[in-house]
Amino acid sequence: MEPGTMVRGGIPVSRNGWRVLVVENDVGDAEVLAGGLRRQGHKVSKVGTGGEALRVFNDADLVLIDLDLPDLDGLEVCRSIRTVGDTPVIAVTKRGSELDRVLGLHAGADDYLVKPYGFRELMARMEAVMRRMRPQPKAADVIVHGRLRIDASSRQVTMDGKSVELTRKEFQLLHLLASQAGSVIPRKQIMARVWGDSWSRRTLDTHVSSLRSKLGSTEWIITVRGVGFRLGEGE
Structure with a gap:
């Protein structure tokens, strides 16, 4: 069994749980799935349209998507997610x-499960996808x-021992800055490392602003005008 994994109800699950976005048009199916995932220790958000999914998927560690949605074809949603990020x-x-x-795999899905399915199989596929996409650091x-304490193995951040809840991209940004503490990291390098081919000055600035707010001080992330950012000492 992988490090950081435990068994609950006979099903192997991540010890720390994941933030799972369920994209499902059928309210009943969405509630049943969300309930099962929550019992396994995961945090679940539910949306019923492709448009909603595209607005909030960046806050999830993993997306479970039905391809039959009322506004957009699920394949198009998969393509859009894959275009701007690497969320499984x-x-x-x-x-x-x-x-x-x-077609689903070509559209960017990391795995494909046909209804009706067994919940144990779904959990096993989720574990496998997360293991491939985000291998455990040392x-x-x-x-x-x-x-400030940043634990990459559990993807947890604490300030004075208190947990700081970050989105996936916020964590990646903070970890990048902390891994090169004392150095100024150029904007282009940050964008390439955290967002890949999705270039947006506004996106980076928005995440920096959010991080400063969650960390409780603008002094944790210092702007070096015309260059980029570096990790500060807080207040």
Whole structure:
């Protein structure tokens, strides 16, 4: 069994749980799935349209998406998610032909599960996808910077021992800055490392502003005008 994994109800699950976004048009199906995931220790958000999914998927560690949505085809939602980021996606749908599976995987889904399915199988597929997409760093990968502690193995941040809840991109940004504490990291390098090919000055500035707010001080992230950012010492 992978490090950081425990068994609950006979099902292996991540010890710290994940933030799972359920994109499902059927309210009943969404509630049943969300309930099962929450019982396994995961934090679950539910949306019923592709448009809503595209607005909030960045806050999730994993997306479970039905391809039959009322506003957008689920395949198009998968393509859009994959275009701007690397959030893992599993298609959970009634479309069960070989062609449907091929189209789903080509659209950017990391795995494809046909309804009806067994919950244990879903959990196993989620574990496998997360293991592939986000391999466990070494246990020693902990950065302590003053009152700030960043644990990459559990993806947890604490300030004075109190947990700081960050989105996936906020964590990646903070970890990047902390891993090169004392150095100024150029904007272009940050964008390439955290957002890949999705370039947006506004996106970076928004995440920096959010991080400063959550950390409780503008002094934790210092702007070096015309260059980029560096990790500060707080107040």
